[in-house]
Amino acid sequence: MYHVPCRYEQNYVTSTLDGLPCSDTTLSGTLGYLANILYNSNNIDCAGGPVTTAMEVEVGEQLCEMIGYETYNTHKPWVHITCGGTIGNIEALWAAQNIKFFPLVVQKVMTENPGLISFPDDEASIFYQIYDTEKVSFQNITEVSIWNAINMDIDCTVDMAKSIGNHMNGEKFNKLIDKYSLSSLGWYNFMKMYKLEEAPVVICSAACHYSLLKAMVLLGLGKDQLIQVPTDEHDRLNAQELDKTLSDCVERKIPVISVVSIQGSTEFGAMDPLEDIIILREKYMKKGLYFSVHVDAAFGGYFSCILRENNDLSISQDNPEEKWVDSMLSNYTRNQLNFLKMADSVTIDPHKYGFVPLSAGAICYRNGLMKHFVKLKASYIDHGFNESMGIYGIEGSRQSAAVVSVLLSHNVIGLDKCGYGIILEHCLLGSKMMYCNWLTIAKDEDNFVCFPVMPLPKGTTLEYAKTFIKKFITGKSFEDITQTKNTLEFLRGIGSDTVMTPFLVNFKTGDVLNDNIEKCNKLNVEIHRRLSLVNTRQNNKRKPLSAT
Structure with missing residues (x-):
């Protein structure tokens, strides 16, 4: 884990740099959760949670603003909190399906x-x-x-x-x-x-989260109707392959319910080219094929905070520990985050990089009236005239501790580059440092090599990267790294689009590198097994590696 100081709280926020996103929670998020869970209010209806329902509406407005949805336009956006991103993704496709037909x-x-x-x-x-x-x-x-x-x-x-x-x-x-x-x-x-001859499909990248497969099964569409488009070398959806797939759908008159863009894939932290997907939507709409765009930003949604300026004059900008202003976001990632506001729906998980306790997800609708297409009322509940969250979506009874947790954490830390933004910048920097570590961990005389999954930038050779890392990064202080523009530029160009740093290990005999894929896979599976806690009877302190 990489420890980063949070200016607004007297604690340290931590974020894992690979594997399942699992982190320490913010003090404010934990306090909000504990304060509410004692009262067990139910946000199924405003009568069950009169205060927390209003808080959920406020959290929704904050998330809409964070991703760029306009809260005062003709089609006002709407958000509700779910127990996680899986529910958000299923609901988004459910709404898109009902609207489609x-x-x-x-x-x-x-x-x-x-x-x-x-x-x-x-x-x-x-x-x-x-x-x-x-x-x-x-x-x-x-x-x-x-x-x-x-x-x-x-x-x-x-x-x-x-x-x-x-x-x-x-x-x-x-x-x-x-x-x-x-x-x-x-x-x-x-x-x-209705004499429909072709079953509808949903299109996503091959790196999609398995919740989309769950959605296809639960909606009765079937897993085979989820078209998974190949990814490129950066594990992002290949826009050219998507173009071909859409062209085939036009030719064969196959209805496309939605194209799903992953903004922060679970394994690779990759962000699909959302800008290209939006452009393709306009292109194919003129050809008579329309589809909604859903974004699974459960992982990457909070990185939008890095793009948002802080307008609170009461917050001092003179903290010497925060003089580092060069963002670790690549221009590509920044551009995809800017296009979130063009998506019809967005899934976000505050319990990931919002650093609040499980379980807290959210589904955001650009046009808030989309919620009426997944609306079912309970006959035994008088939902009244106020906002009732439980009549929309999959969940009925809904614990509201997550709502209070998210709201308090947002209000204490701030959804801008001086709040969550600076925390996530540190996480990004930590992931870049891990990338450098994987690249240089094996010495020339070792009988193994280690490579990050994400390739080096075009034009950067492996030897140059290793030399640069050993000279300007390894053993250098935080100040040396963050105050040297060439170093920051190098770091910005390496690694994943967010904070995942997957790597693989291979073995060699002398100078001859193993070229048997099965043996290489077996080696990596064994490394994973030895470094993983596989049952509750094992003592994690007996593991040979502890990343803390």
């Missing part, structure tokens, strides 16, 4: 119930912009083709539900919609009724 249901209701909804002759809300082979037209929802109906953008679909609901009794409309909806019919009957 909603226009088909509206079309059927209006076609089979003529005169049910009376629109003025000049009512624009029943006409929608349709892209078809680069041509744009405005069509009445009752006349739109099946393919075009399932390829409307999210805001258009959400506005459709709102505008039609304004012209008729909401309860009657909802009953008709529910009768023909995917939620009521199930996939087999829905595809049969």
